[in-house]
Amino acid sequence: MTVTYAPKLRLAPLWPALAAIVLAATLAALLLPRSLQETAKQELAQEAHLLSAAIAWPSPMTRATVDGTLQRRIAALASGTHYRITVIALDGTVVADSSRPHDALATLDNHAGRPEVAAALARNEGTASRRSDTTGDETIYAARLVRDGEGGRWVLRLAKPISTVDALQAALARILLLSALAAVVLVLLVSWWLTRSLFVPLSRLIGAADAMGHGDYRAGFEIPGQSELARLGQALRRIAERADAQIAAVAAERDHLRATVAGMTEGVLVIDQAGRVRLANAAFAELFGVEPGAAAEEVLDLARAPELSDLIRRTLAGAGEQRAEIERLTPERRTLAVVASPLASGEGAVVVARDITEAERLHRMRRDFVANVSHELKTPLAAIRGYAETLTDGAASEAETALRFSRRILEQCRRLGALLDDLLTLSRLEGTEALAAREPVNLRELATEAIDLLRPTAEARQVALELETGASPVVEGDEDGLLRLISNLLDNAIKYNRPSGSVRLRLRAENGHALLEIEDGGIGIPAASLPRIFERFYRVDKGRSREEGGTGLGLAIVKHVAQAHGGKVEVESRLGEGSLFRVLLPLGAASG
DSSP states (O other), X not given: OOOOOOHHHHTTTTHHHHHHHHHHHHHHHHHHHHHHHHHHHHHHHHHHXXXXXXXXXXXXXXXXXXXXXXXXXXXXXXXXXXXXXXXXXXXXXXXXXXXXXXXXXXXXOOOTTSHHHHHHHHHSEEEEEEEOTTTOSEEEEEEEEEEOTTSOEEEEEXXXXXXXXXXXXXXXXXXXXHHHHXXXXXXXXXXXXXXXXIIHHXXXXXXXXXXXXXXXXXXXXXXXXXXXXXXXXXXXXXXXXXXXXXXXXXXXXXXXXXXXXHHOSSEEXXXXXXXXXXXXXXXXHHHTTOXXXXXXXXXXXXXXXXXXXXXXXXXXXXXXXXXXXXXXXXXXXXXEEEEEEEOGGGOEEEEEEEEOHHHHHHHHHHHHHHHHHHHHHHHHHHHHHHHHHHHHXXXXXXXXXXXXXXXXXXXXXXXHXXXXXXXXXXXXXXXXXXXXXXXXXXXXXXXXXXXXXXXXXXXXXXXXXXXXXXXXXXXXXXXXXXXXXXXXXXXXXXXXXXXXXXXXXXXXXEXXXXXXXXXXXXXXXXXXXXXXXXXXXXXXXXXXXHHTTOOSOHHHHHHHHHHHTTOEEEEEEETTTEEEEEEEEEOXXXXX
């Protein structure tokens, strides 16, 4: 398909230039003659001014001197020029004229009514242009009121034919005409060149683009030679060559989207408006206990979830987005958050299911934590209140009883203080600034300090504390936190040990980590309790733990301190045989 262009379109770029030439010619023809004439008048007025100073006026100015001497002087000044010099009396009588002999002056008309003379008499100077009655030529005049040596006043008039202005105007007209003809020729040449080099190749490209718009990407066309059109042609050719590739890419993108949905951890189910399953990923089938490999259209039936079916039905009925939590007991107990949203244009609905079992577990942990804190605070507060009320009711007068109750109140206050201290420590460890400042910490020195602190407690319980010799690993961290970690582990090993038992603390470095082991020969931990001993307020033996004055937060603090330092804590234990706690921490630069 070839597109043609009207001449006015091909000449469109040249019309402004042609219009500018015509406008310039018209304005020059209308304005230039008048402008030249006014310029000539001003120049002639200046020349008249100079001439008035150059004439040697006879003294005295008598009729004789005017008739003889002045006539000869102005004739001599005008000789060989196109100028005409006239001297006129105030009454309009011509007394001297360079273009007339003296004896012919009497035949000249009175010049008092001439515009330039009248203006000179009124305003000292004046100009005019007209055809001269004397010479018959188109002439410009400049008159000036002058004074002779005796103070007498006369009018000096200077005249010049404007044939030179007419000649200039005629020459200008010829130049403008030739310029217009040259412009027309240039416009025609440029139009021919544009048609041949631009519009014809462009029409072919437009035809090819139109064919592509109708789906014909194989329409052949020639690449123009011009760089700009060549780029356009190459772009069109690339579009034609890549059209099939783009269509294939769209198909691949669709397949990729399907693969992405299939790989999502959230379950995705797509239902059409008729309730038929169009897409179900593997995660959805797994969440609802559907065997792998089941056909997509069978997933909803195999899920056997009435709550899910009701959710989908309400969404397809136009109730908008629907949400629900569904409890699944098989293949394992799960809590699923399900959202059903309508698709655009009423094409069906998409269902997204997410496993929130862990989130629910954390929620229960938070709830249990609040309950445990409340209980732990309530018990010592109740004891303090009871003792205080007893003292208030009269027991304070009995010295022995008052002392015993006061000691118990102090003991409960210490218990509360320990609990609050542990809670603040956990809060700090879980905050964003838990380890804002790090420093090199020698674990052997820290272990020695912890043993010294707990030695009185160990001796009171007849438990031997032993720090095995070996390496002195250095880690980067919080010295107070790490001391708390070692002290809590040692304190537990002492409290849950046997009389005449022992606690061994070992330190070594291996595989870029500092390894701290605390082993005791105590009562051990039941296997069922091992996964939970690092939980807050969890106690294996609740009665003994309370008797020992523990808060139930010691091992939780140990775990958080280890994690805050980029490490971890492990435990091995057998009931009745003792326990081994192992802490791994990244070595610091000083250990290298």
